[in-house]
Amino acid sequence: MDDMLERILDCIGPKRGATKALAEYLDISPNSITNWKNGHSKSYRAYIKQIAAYFNKPVEYFTGEAPETKKDPAAPSEVSESDLKFALFGGEATDKQLDEVRRFAQFIKERDAK
Numbered sequence: 001m002d003d004m005l006e007r008i009l010d011c012i013g014p015k016r017g018a019t020k021a022l023a024e025y026l027d028i029s030p031n032s033i034t035n036w037k038n039g040h041s042k043s044y045r046a047y048i049k050q051i052a053a054y055f056n057k058p059v060e061y062f063t064g065e066a067p068e069t070k071k072d073p074a075a076p077s078e079v080s081e082s083d084l085k086f087a088l089f090g091g092e093a094t095d096k097q098l099d100e101v102r103r104f105a106q107f108i109k110e111r112d113a114k
Helices: 003-012 018-026 030-037 043-054 059-063 081-089 095-113
Strands: none
Touching: 003 018, 003 030, 003 043, 003 059, 018 030, 018 043, 030 043, 043 059, 081 095
């Protein structure tokens, strides 16, 4: 039995009706899943995205691949002037106000660096 199938079966678990519920979600017969369990079919590979969605897990959990790296939302990033104006003032900021916000941000950055 391969790792992918083992992870699928772990998610299904021993709960009565879990196989049937997954089969209904995938629009296949419960016998198909029984065939997976018995090693008679590897068709589960074609359903891996739907299986991952059903169990609310990333596809990589089942495939054993490294998960996609996601950008850290706390990491500094480039922000456009229009994004900044919208975030701070709902889009109604003047250039003078925006410049003042930048100076204040620089002041905070320098103060906290000490």
